[in-house]
Amino acid sequence: MHDFNWKKLQNGSDIRGVALEGIPGEAVNLTPEVVRVLGRAFVAWLSQKLEKPATDLTLSVGRDSRLSGPELAKAAMEGMTAAGCRVFDFGMASTPAMFKSTVTPGFDCDGAMMVTASHLPFNRNGMKFFTARGGLDKQDISDILALAENRNFADSAEPGSLEQRDFISVYADELVAEVRQGVSHPDHFDRPLQGLKIIVDAGNGAGGFYADKVLAPLGADTTGSQFLDPDGKFPNHVPNPENKQAMASICQAVIEHGADFGIIFDTDVDRGAAVDRSGRELNRNRPIALVSAIVLREHPGSTIVTDSITSEGLSQFIEGDLNGVHHRFKRGYKNVINESIRLNNEGRESWLAIETSGHGAMKENYFLDDGAYLVTILLIELAKSALKGESLTDLIANLKEPEESREFRLGLGVEDFKTYGNGVIEKLEAFASDRDDWEIASPNYEGVRVSCRSPQEGGWFLLRLSLHDPVMPLNIESNVTGGVAKIASRLLEFLKSFDELDLSPLQ
Template sequence: MNSIDWKKLQNGSDIRGVALEGVTDETVNLTPNVAKTLGNAFAQWLSQQAKKSTTELTIAIGRDSRLSGETLSQSVIEGIAIAGCQVYNFEIASTPAMFMSTVTSGFMCDGAIMLTASHLPFNRNGLKFFTPQGGLGKPDITNILSIAEAGNLKTSDTEGESSNHNFIAIYAAKLVETIRQGVNHPDNFEQPLTGLKIVVDAGNGAGGFYVDQVLKPLGADTTGSQFLDPDGMFPNHIPNPENKEAMASICQAVIEHQADFGIIFDTDVDRVAAVDHQGHELNRNRMIALISAIVLQEHPGSTIVTDSITSDGLTQFIEQNLGGKHHRFKRGYKNVINESIRLNNAGSESWLAIETSGHGAMKENYFLDDGAYLATKLLAELAKSKLQGKLLTDLISDLQEPVESEEFRLKIQVEDFKAYGNDVIAELETFARSQDDWQIVPNNYEGVRISCQSSTEDGWFLLRLSLHDPVIPLNIESNVNQGVSKIVQRLLAFFRDFEALDLSSLNCSD
């Protein structure tokens, strides 16, 4: 245990590590022993926060479909139980369900742990932690790792008991009721999705429950749903709504089965994307526009908080078409959620915080980034639209989308990549000021965003530093054909002065 670099296990507000052999140059550092220590460290941390002894605490644990999940879960349970805590084992569960166990009557757990590494490869795993106040933040994870590193396991004279519970059924029942209440069908209140064919792709993660426990009780035809069984090898595609292969798969399933709607979850169900009846993707800006339209019907004038890479067309749609306010903030779903909470606390009403990755959190749902809840809101609106003889996508018919959109990831090949990256961004800002047809966009919270106003470019770009990696992502959008390449060529003249930048992703040629 002394050889473990505990700090390397931190990934922002999560813990992530290598749990299985099988990938070259990836040494296992999330072992059963480490998991046991982390479970015990969380119990100690929670005891301090809740001002209760560990023997008074109840902690829930769940996992996604990863191969290492069951073994690591048992180790975490052991670490919690030796501290005297009561443990509720939910086995296969979703990340949002784990938070809900802390606020659901009959459970009201003091804390919860989800074992997941989202869409990362089969050999990875990790831990997410919750209290009734929400998901833990970066400083909390740092504190838990410090407790683990000290190696002082908390033990109790009486070991805590572990019991199994089917909490996902309770969580799913709440989603069912949300749709029933949301549609309020005049003729079929119990089964408002009757007559709708809805295809779900769970990517062999934890989201398969949504078909049998949410959609079928509501009367939906789920023929064509795919990859519902948990399989930690993820044999069909990466369980990630941002993955092109994954999106192509759900789009094809919708077309093949002539479905009214398609839903695709990531591994632990905290993210979602959708597909319309024509097989068109409803993700990224379209997903944000769609859920914003629903939110602004219910809460006119609300502020919608998004991450920094959303399009100008989305801003126009939210503000001019929907009458809301669009507040771009930093990348990172916790950043977006915390900013929305901050705005509410400051007296500026904000009912939605959502990233282009599919992480979406609503004020009405504890600001929990919950893919299943977002899907549920969309399905309620789908059923209401059908009653009115309309299409769900009519809500975003006025959304102006760019002709071209690309993201390039420029690797930084020096050790102190953050300082180097910030220098590049600062120099670009100076360079942009010298260009007559480029304007720096105000109120930008990360990197530098430039509006490109010439007729051959007609778009924008954002250069920012990655949250965790030695990379500078460059997002470019243009409203004209070849506009992105025009902006790229102009930027290359600037980037070539920085020798530590790998420009290969720009497909540049001298």
């Protein structure tokens, strides 16, 4: 491991790597040996941060359904126990549950590790880390990787202990209690979802527990739920609420079974999306609008922080219909969450941070991006609406949605892609400033966002740099048929002068 590139494992605030062979050109770099060292490095980092000897630390380790998960989780725990820690093996778990183990009485873990690579292909895996303060940041991951590279560790004279514990049931019980209290059903307090058919699609990830451990005790009929069994080959569809095939599958299941509601999770359950009883997707701007309506009823005037690609109609809905404040910030769930926390620290009340990808975090829930908790909030509202003879989606009846919406991913064929991409953005901003019918959005926190005011275009676009990849995502929305093509055509003419920009998606 002398020449091993530890830095290559960093993916923002996570660790990601190739754990299994099977895809040409993707060499394995996340081996049990590497993960054993990472387990030790996490202990060393935590010991420094908490000023607590490793032998006094209690850690938890969980994993999703990936094929490489059991072996990598075992390796991580071997590294931790070698350092003298007490370690809880949670087995199959969700990412949000791993954080909760740091703040739940009876567990009170000093740190937690989730072995997951979210929705990435079967051969990938990775790690997410938590303390009671929340998920680790980018710099924390860099520090852990530096410790791993140095490997200046000494084994404890006495190895630590390893205990198998069922924490996902503890986490699920909290969600059950949340629904019972939130609905406060006058006739069926313990079974407030009685009479409702709710379908869960776990995509063979770690979210299957939600049907058996949350919905069933609440009285819901879960007939028609699908792909609940963990299977790291993901044989049915990618476990990702942003995937078209995955969403089509849950929509079809809701229609076929006449369900009142459909739920779909990503692999590690930090993201979720929903489907209404008509089979309509509640993802991207719609769940943001729904949860905003709930939050602003409880906390009038609160600021809702979203990512940069939310629609103009959502802004109008939050500010015009709900009398809240819409703060559109950068892409990246940690960016959105940290911005909401920053606003609160400055005295500007913000109870919701949420991305169009399905990552959503609420102040009342430790600002944890928790797909199961967000879905649970929607279920409470679903049951309360049913009691009044209303529909959940009545809450967003006034939400204006675009006629067309597209994302084009433009590759950058240059090594220093960030410098080149920022140059494209700078020149586009100058170009847009000279157009009479284009208006640069302000404030704007990444890339360049432009409102297109002509009747033929009637929309907006945002060109930005990807957080990690040599790609410039271009999002275009329009309120008129053919508007996206009109905006894209004008942009194409301008962008043709950049030789290192792959414009084939626009062509």
